[in-house]
Amino acid sequence: MQKILLIPFLIATFFSNAVAGQVLDKKLGFSDRNITGLVLINTVKEQSGAEVTYDEAVDKVLTRQIAVRNMTPSVREALNWLKADMRVTYKNKDNYIILTLLPPVQKPGKISGKIVDDKGEPLPGASIKIVELNKRIQSNVDGSYQVSVPSGNYTLEVSYMSFQTKRIADVLVKEDLLTKLDIVLNPATNALSEVVVRSSYRKESINGLYARQKNNAALSDGITAEQISRSPDNNTAQVLRRVSGLQISQNKYVVIRGLSDRYNNLLLNGAPMPSSEPNRRDFAFDMVPSALVDNIVVNKTATPDLTGEFTGGLVQITTKDIPEENFTQFSVGSGYNTRATGKDFTSLGRSKNAYLGFADGKYDKPKGMTFQQYNQIVSQVEDRQNVDQRKQAAAFLGTLPDNWAMRKYTAMPMQNYQLSLGRAIPIKENQLGIIAALTYRNEQEADQNDRYETYTLDYKGTDYTFSTTLGGSLNLAYRFGKNKITLKNTYNRKFSDLLYQFEGHDINNSSIVSNYSNVTVINQLFQSVLSGEHTLGKRGIKLDWQGSLADLSRDQPYTKIMDRRRGDIGSFEPEYYSYSFSDRQASLGSLYYSDLKEKSYSWATNAQLPFKLLGLMQSFKAGYQGKYRTADFGADIYRIRSLAPATSSPIDYSGYAYYDVYNPVNFASGDLYLYPISGSGKDVSTSGSGQGYKGFQRLNAFYGMFDLKFTKQLRLIAGMRAERNDQNISGLNPTNGKEELVSLKKTDWLPSANLIYSLTDQMNVRLAAYKTVARPDLRELSSFEYFDPIIMRNISGNNLKSTTVENLDLRYEFYPAPGEIISVSGFYKKFKDPIELQLFQTSGRPEYRYVNLEGARDIGIELDLRKSLNFIMPESGLLKNIYVSGSLTWLKATVDLAPTQDSTGVYKRDRPLYGQSPYIINGGISYTGKHFGINALYNRYGKRIVYAATAQSYDEYERPCDIVDLQFSYKFLKQQRAEVKFNISDLLNQQLLIYQNRYAPGHPVYKEGDPSVQDAPGVGYKLADGQPDPEGLNYNAGYDVVTARRRNGTNFSLSFSYKF
Amino acid sequence: MRKNINAVLLIFAAILTLITSCKKVGELMAVPSFGNLSVKFNTPADHKLLLRIDGQLKDTLKDDGNLFQLEVGDNKISVTDFQGKMVLDTTIKIERSKTASLEGVFTGAVVLLDNMDLTIKPQTDSLLIRFITTDPLLPDQMDIEISLCDFGGTTAPLGNKKISGIRKDKFSAYIQLPNPNVIDPSFDSTFMFYVIEGYDATPGGTRRKVMSIDELSVSFLDYRGAFDFVWVPNNIISFGIGPAPEDGSTTLRNPKLIFQRTNP
Secondary structure, three states, X not given: OHHHHHHHHHHHHHHHHHHHHHHHHOEOOOOOOEEEHHHHHXXXXXXXXXXXXXXXXXXXXXXXXXXXXXXXXXXXHHHHHHHHHHOEEEEEEOOEEEEEEOOOOOOOEEEEEEEEEOOOOEOOOOEEEEHHHOEEEEOOOOOEEEEEEOOEEEEEEEEOOOEOEEEEEEEEEOOOOEEEOOEEEOEOOHHHOOOEEEEEHHHHHHHHHHHHHHOOOOOEEEEEHHHHHHOOOOEHHHHHOOOOOEEEEOOOEEEEOOEOHHHEEEEEOOEEOOOOOOOOOOOXXXXXXXXXXXXEEEEOOOOOXXXXXXXXXXXXXXXXXXXXXXXXXXXXXXXXXXXXOOOEEEEOOOOOOHHHOOOOHHHOOOOOOOHHHHXXXXXXXXXXXXXXXXXXXXXXXXXXOOOOOOEEEEOOOEEEEEEEEEEEEEEOOEEEEEEEEEEEEEEEEEEEEEEEEOOOEEEEEEEEEEEEEEEEEEEEEEEEOXXXXXXXXXXXXXXXXXXXXXXXXXXXXXXXXXEEEEEEEEEEEEEEEEEEEEEEOOOOEEEEEEEEEEEEEXXXXXXXXXXXXXXXXXXXXXXXXXXXXXXXXXXXXXXXXXXXXXXXXXXXXXXXXXXXXXXXXXEEEEEEEEEEEEEEEEEEEEEEEEOOOOOOOOOOOOOOOHHHHOOHHHHHOOOEEEEEEOOOOOEHHHHOOOOEEEEEEEEEEEEEEEEEEOOOOEEEEEEEEEEEEEEEEEEEOOXXXXXXXXXXXXXXXXXXEEEEEEEEOOEEEEEEEEEEEEOXXXXXXXXXXXEEOOOOXXXXXXXXXXXXEEEEEEEEEEOOOOOOEEEEEEEEEEEEOOEEEEEEOOOOOOEEEEEXXXXXXXXXXXXXXXXXXXXXXXXXXXXXXXXXXXXXXXEEEEEEOOHHHOOOOOOEEOOOOOOOOOEEEEEEEEEEOOOEEEEEEEEEEOOEEEEEEOOHHHOEEEOOOEEEEEEEEEEEOHHHOEEEEEEEEOOOOOOEEEEEOEOOOOOOOOOOOOEOOOOOOOOOOOOOOOOOOOOOOOXXXXXXXXXXXXXXXXXXXXXXXXXX | OHHHHHHHHHHHHHHHHHXXXXXXXXXXXXXXXXXXXXXXXXXXXXXXXXXEEOOEEEEEOOOOOEEEEEEOEEEEEEEEEXXXXXXEEXXXXXXXXXXXXXXXXXXXXXXXXXXXXXXXXXXXXXXXXXXXEOOOOOOOEEEEEEEEEEOOOOEEEEEEEEEEEEEOOOOOOOEEEEOHHHHOOOOOOOOEEEEEEEEEOOOOOOOOEEEOOOOOOOEEOOOOOOOOOOOOOOEEEEEEEOOOOOOOOOOOEOEEEEEEEEOO
C-alpha cells in the first residue's frame, strides 16, 4: 500500500523536478549590464514564465544594483548572481521560484592582551585555553597573545609552569571587535600547585591594568598610543608636556623635574639617540611625529639595566610594532595661528621645494673652489698688488646665490597629513607584523621676538618661521614560537626657514638698525634598530639583543645676517641706511655655513634568569651595552668686508637699497669679499677660530641586577652598573690657533636600589637610591666658538668634567582604579661638578660658556593625580568618563660656585641650575564618551633660570606663563571609524618675558643697569628702603629689566581621520 | 582592499596637488635707494628761505648749506620765503649714492640757479658763458657784444659773439668763447681777456651804448674769479654784470662769477 502511494509521488516529483529543471535551464536575454535585482527578477518572470515569490526582506535587497556577467544567461546562472551579490538564495518547485535572504556571515572577534607575572614581567609560552572551543594557544615572547573566536561568551584558562592556573569567566567577544584582557598569574607554592584560581573578566581586566602600572621596577610615568591619539598633539614634544613632572622649553626641548637637556636622555626603540643640536646636548623632540609613537615611558629613577646617563628622566619612545588588527588610517588637518595665518609673512626667496621639505639652489655654496681653498688666498686679497688672487676670489664669491631680498608672502594655514597602515600576517603558527607610516606637516608662524640689552640694544622683531616636517617609518616584526625579531626604521626630516626681522636702537653704536638674520636648518634623522627577544628552556630564561645605527645630520646652509643702519633717532631719512664693512663683527653683515654629521652605533644584549626563592619568583639580569658615536661639525663664518679697488677707496654704499649691496654682483666685481672669522670675531687667519670639531665617544657598560621578592609585599631591584667612557675631540683652539685634542676617560660605577613595598593591591611605597652621571657632550669639550645668529652671541665650550649625581627618591602611590593614580614623591639630588651654561660679561657682547660648577643640590616634592569623578555619583555614566588630572613639582635648589663663577664673593647661591624652574604645575580635565570627547589642559611653571651669570642681577629668568589647551573630538560613522578633532592650543597666548633683576631705563632713582636685588649679603650697594621683593623672587615690572618678549599666538586646528 | 588602495591614492594625489599648488615666490618688498642733495643758497642777510621736497617742509636753508637724502628719481623741490611766496619750483633727478647739487643766489626777488646739467659741455679749448644783469642802474634788457682786449688797449672785435636780451631776472642762453690763442695763435690768453660792451635794448628804448670800452664802463671776464686769467678748460660760467666797485677805484665793472664750475 505504501509502495502504491509512493510511486505516484515519485513520478510527480520526477516530473516536477524535470519541469523545474527546464525552467532553470531556460535562456534569458539582457539588454543592459547595470540593472537592479528587481529588473533581473522581472526578466526571469517574463522570459521563463516562472512564478517568483519573495518576502519583504528580499524586496528591500532587490533594489540594489547587480552586475550582469553574461547578456544571455540561463535562469539558474542569473539566480546565482543574486546569491553571490545579494545573499539571496532560491528554491524552485513546480515552476515556482521562492527567494529567501541568507543570514549574514558572522565575522569573528578577537581576544588579545598580555600574560604577566605579579611583578608585571611578561610570561612567554604561557598556555591559554578557550574552554568552550577546546582551543589552545601560547603567549608570545613578549607575553602577548591574540586569538580569533566567533562572537560569544567564553571562559579562558591560563597556565604556566610554577604559576597558579587561572580560569577567567565571562569573557564577552563581539563580532569583528577586539576584547582586551591582560592576565596576571601568581607564583604557585608547592601546596597550591594544583589550585585553579577563579576570576571574572571584569576583575581580571582590572588586575591586568594594575599589574602594568603598579609593578614597574623603576619609578616611571608614561603615555600610550591611545592617549596620544586622544590628545591634540602632533609631535612628540607636545605629547611629553602631558607627562607628570615634564615641561617643554622652546616647544621642543624637554625639562624633567625641572632638570633640562643634559640631565635627561632619550632612547628611541631602545637605542640611544644623538643630540640634534650643534651647540648643546639636547634633542629636538618636535622632529618625531606623534602618529608613529606607540608609547612613551619616562623613567625618573635608575635601574642597572638602563643607561646611567640621566638624572631628571630617561625618555623611552617606542614606535609601533605588530598591530593587534589590520588597519589603514589617514588623517588630514589644518590650523590657524592668530599671529600668522592669512597675514603678511616676510621671508627671503623660498626654496621651490620648501613645501616638500627640501632646499634648492638658493642655499648652494659658492662654486669653483672650497672654502678651505678660499681661506688660503683670502689673506692676499687685501693687497692691491695681488690682482690674480683678487680675481679668483671675485670669481668664486660671485657665484653666491642672489637671495638677500625680503619678500612678502601670505602665511598659509597649517597643513597636516598622516597615513599609516598596519598588517598582521599569520604564517602558519607564526606572525609577521608590518607597520608603515608617512606624515607630512607644514607650519608658518610669526612669533614676536623683542630684545633688550642694557646700554646695548633695544630691538623689536618677529620670527617668521616656515617649516615642513616629513616622517616615515617602516617596522617589521616576526614572531615565531618564543622568539621575536624586530627591525624598526625611522626617518624624519625637518626643513625650517627662519627670518628674524628686527628694527630698533643699537644703543652701543648710537644708530638705528633695520636688519634680519636668516637661518635655514635641515635636520635629518635616520635610525634603524634590529632587535631580538627569545625565551629559552623551560625555566623561561629571557634573552634579548639589539644592534642599531642612527644617522643624524643638521645642515645650516647660507645663514645670513643683514645689517643696515642710520644715524641716531631723527637724524636721517627713515629709510636712508649706510653699511659697515670694515671690521670683524659678524652681527654687522655676515655669512655662515655649518654642517653637523653624527653617527651612532649601539649594540646590547641582556639575559634574565628567573628562579624561585622563598616560594616566590625572583630573577637575575645581566647585560652588556656598547656605543660608538662620531660627530663631525664644520662651520664657516665670514664677515662681509669691502675691498679698496686698485686706485681708489672702497665704495661707500650709503643710500643703496640693502639688496643692491648684499648682492653677488658686488662680490663678482671685487668690491666686497668674505673675511673668515670665529664666532667671537677673532681673525681666523692669524689666531685660529676653531672652525668646527671632530670627535668620538666609546662607551662600554656592564651590569648585573637582582629583582627579588622577600615577601608578597616587599620587592627589591638592586644591582651595579659600570660604564667605561672614552671621549676624544679635536679642533682648533681659538686662543692660540693650534690644533688641540681634549680627552675624557673615566669609569663610572653606578649602584642603584629600588625598594617597593606593596601596602595593598592598590598602594605602593617606593624608595630608590641610585647614582647617575651626566657627561659633557663632544661639542662642550671642544673650544669651538659657536655663533648664534639669532641672539648674536657667542657660545663656547671648555675642558669639562663629567657630572656625578647621587639621587634619593621616596614615593607613595595609590591606584584607586585602573587608569587612576594619586602619588606623592620626594626626591633629593646631589650634583658634583654640574655643567652649566653661564653668561659672562665681556668687553664686547656678553657671551655664554659651559662651565663646571663646584656642586648643586635639589630637594623636590612631586604630587600626581589622575582620577575619575565617578566617586561623586558611582552610577553616573557621565561622571565615570570624566577624569581630572594634575601634577605639581616643587623644587628647592642651591648651587656652589667656583670663585671665577661668582662676582659677589659668596660662592653659594639659592638658585636652581640653569634651565630649572622652582615649580611646575599641570592640570587637566577630560571627558571621553562614545562619540564626543573634550579635553582641557593647564600648564604653568615657576620662573625658570634661562642663563645663569656670576651675580644674581645678571641671571636671566623667564617669567611664569599660564598655558591652556582645549580639544573637542567627535567620532562617527560605522564603529566610530571617522573622527573630527578641534584643538585650541595656548588659548591665553600670554607674553613670555625674559628678565634680569636690574633696573630698567627711566627709573626715577636708580640708574639703568643697577641691581634691583641684593646680589649677596654685604655687597657694596643698598636697595631703596621698602623696596618689595629684595630677593628677586618674582618679576617686578617697576624694578626688573625685560630682556626679551615673545608671543607665539593661539593655534586653532581641525583634523579629520578615518580608519578603513 | 582595492577600494582602500584607490582611496589612499586619491588622497595622495589631492595632498600632492594641495602642497605643490602653494605659492612659491613672494612679492619683492622694494625699498628705495637714496642719493644726496646738497643745497647752498646765497641770500641777502635779512632773507631766510624754506625748502620743501615733494610738498613736505624739510628745513630752513642755512648759509653754509644743507644736505638732504632723497629717494632716487625725480624730486620736486620748492623754495619759499617765510611768507610762503614761492621763489623756486624745480625738479631734480637724484641718482643712487651720488650727490646732486643745487646752488643758487637769491637776489631778494628771484633765485638764480646754477645749471647742473652735466651733459652741457663746451667744445675743446672753449668755455661756456651766460649772462645776467645785476647792476640796478643798467637797463632791464641789454644786448651785449664780446670782444678780446689786451692790457695795452688793443681790441680784437669778435663779430659773432653777441647776445641779445640780457635781463635782470634770469640768465641768458650760453654762448661759447674760445681760448684766445685759438682765435689767433699769437694771442697769449693770460694777456688777452674778454670784455663785454652793452646796449640798452629795452623795448621802445634808445639803443644807447651803456657799457663801452671807450668810457671804461665795460665788464670783463676772468676764468675763476679773483682776477685769474689763466685759461680753465671745460669752464662753465654764469656771469653777473654788476656795478663798478663802490669805492670808486675804477669805472670798470668787476667780473662777478655767480657760478663757475668745470664739467668733467
